[in-house]
Amino acid sequence: MDTDAQKSSKDNRGAIRKLRHRGKELVDILHKVVVYSQDDSYTEYNGQAVIFDLTKTDGTQIRINAYNPFIIIDGVGYKAKYEPCEKLSRLGNILGGVIKR
Secondary structure, three states: OOOHHHHHHHHHHHHHHHHHHHHHHHHHHHHHOOEEEEOOHHHHOOOOOEEEEEEOOOOOEEEEEEEOOEEEEOOEEEEEOHHHHHHHHHHHHHHOOOOOO
């Protein structure tokens, strides 16, 4: 029978595996984002935004804000292709526990 510490350790390993999977999914979606032009009119819209804070392997950080049909990268807004932005929003809702997958 597992002790509480062993159960906790197993739970943590499972959570880490899920996060790694979601991280790969995030990167895959980001590779599919198509940016059309810089556009700051997103400030005139109302709706849900999903924010991802990323740390690259060299330690630099990037903030990606998916606000369909816009993507805001480090505070600069761009008009973007709808489908990848929608996938980013959906992933954000999954990670936030808003929807189950």
